[in-house]
Amino acid sequence: MxxxxxxxxxxxxxxxxxxxxxxxxxxxxxxxxxxxxxxxxxxxxxxxxxxxxxxxxxxxxxxxxxxxxxxxxxxxxxxxxxxxxxxxxxxxxxxGNGFDYRGNIKSKGQTILIAGGMGVAPLVFLAQKMKPSKTLVLIGAKTKKQILCRKEFKELGCIVKFSTDDGSLGFSGRVTDLLKAVLAQGLSSKIFACGPAPMLKAVTRIACENNIDSQLSLEEHMACGIGACLGCVVSTKSGYKRVCKDGPVFSGQELIW
Ligand SMILES: Cc1cc2nc3c(=O)[nH]c(=O)nc-3n(C[C@H](O)[C@H](O)[C@H](O)COP(=O)(O)OP(=O)(O)OC[C@H]3O[C@@H](n4cnc5c(N)ncnc54)[C@H](O)[C@@H]3O)c2cc1C
Ligand code: FES
Known part of the structure; x- marks a missing residue:
């Protein structure tokens, strides 16, 4: 790259x-x-x-x-x-390596983008490459005030749902509980996620339970940022990987939490 x-x-x-x-x-x-x-x-x-x-x-x-x-x-x-x-x-x-979004346009099911807090940052760029009518964006935050980028996703034509911990907007509870409710309706083919580590861990588990591919963008602390210092490694099924160089996007099935 x-x-x-x-x-x-x-x-x-x-x-x-x-x-x-x-x-x-x-x-x-x-x-x-x-x-x-x-x-x-x-x-x-x-x-x-x-x-x-x-x-x-x-x-x-x-x-x-x-x-x-x-x-x-x-x-x-x-x-x-x-x-x-x-x-x-x-x-x-x-x-780093970006999301592998090929197939979204042709896929039968909808693609889910799920963001917690600042996790929206890379997902807006991803949404620009998606077929909007097949893209469902789930944004989670503590309160309505902390929901970010709703306008941008809506302007792109994506379907957008919200969750707030205090119930001030949309689904009341965690965004991963909203994800479970959405998946229960079927028709989802892939999940892309970015947010805090506990959220990503829950997304991985839910995606595996539903037999759906997931790709997660990790926000690990970094030092060199170019793969030289090993300061950002995470454990995967094929050994330690550097978030800055081998990621920040990893397949959920590959990560060991
Ligand atoms: C691949 C990647 C993409 C990122 N994209 C964005 C983005 O688009 N927008 C954005 O606002 N931030 C993003 N971040 C996080 C951003 O790098 C940090 O917020 C920033 O480095 C903080 O620097 P600082 O000196 O202001 O704060 P610091 O003094 O370094 O840290 C302040 C607080 O933030 C926490 N923090 C710092 N870095 C991280 C991190 N990587 N993950 C989790 N917590 C952290 C620290 O633990 C501390 O509590 C990204 C991180 C990564 C690894
Ligand atoms: S930050 Fe140095 S290897 Fe990733």
Whole structure:
């Protein structure tokens, strides 16, 4: 897989709510080669604080532009949010293996995209490649206020359902319980998921019980981001695999939780 290190010009930087930001970057080579599920590794500072690059999913591609969607959770994302339009970011990408979405257009059943919290970030780009009428998106959050990207999925024409822990929007309970209810109706052929590890573990179990393929994007802590340090390994049926290089997308059947 080809990747590039480049200085990407910030074309826009928009706070959408609370700590959530959209950022558009001019990165022609990355845009041309990016697949849904891949990420960029961003150096947010010219000095050594923070030392490490930070991985952020590619949220969308339009011409020479890539879009990212991020949440400010610590030092690097705080620095990132202070960057202004016209400044440049040192990025490497596209990195990792993306989702294998071939077959969605021709498949008989619907494809389910399931996201917990920031897990929506790579799934919007994936939804752009899907046949909307056959794509059901399940978005889970603690409360209605924390449901992300509902407008984007709806604008793409996907069918969207919600779950909230407090019942303030849609299904009351976990998004994996909503998944069980959806699967009980049949007609689903594949699941793509991104979110916190406990959610992904539950998705794997439910997919296996229903004999459905699942692909999961893991958000492991990373150091080098290019497969050199083994700081991000996970256990799979074919041995340890690096999330940054062999993933971040893995087949649910392959992972050992
Ligand atoms: C492949 C991949 C894609 C990602 N895509 C996105 C994205 O599109 N948008 C987005 O907002 N974030 C994404 N992340 C998470 C993002 O990399 C971290 O939030 C970021 O590195 C935090 O840096 P920081 O210095 O601001 O916070 P830190 O000070 O490093 O961390 C702040 C808090 O966030 C937790 N945290 C940091 N990194 C991770 C991680 N990888 N997984 C779980 N918890 C973490 C820490 O444990 C800590 O509690 C992705 C991570 C991976 C591995
Ligand atoms: S972060 Fe270094 S091998 Fe993955």
């Amino acid at each position: 080809k990747n590039f290190q480049l200085q990407a010009k910030i074309l826009s930087q928009t706070k959408i709510k609370d700590n959530y930001w959209y950022c558009e970057l001019s990165a022609p080579k990355v845009a041309k080669n990016a697949l849904p599920g891949q990420f960029i590794n961003i150096r947010v500072s010219d000095n050594f604080d923070p030392l490490l690059r930070r991985p952020i999913s590619i949220h969308g591609v339009s011409g020479v532009k890539i879009k990212i969607f991020y949440c400010v959770v610590g030092k690097a994302t705080e620095i990132l949010a202070r960057k202004k339009k016209g400044e440049h970011l040192d990025i490497i990408g596209p990195l």
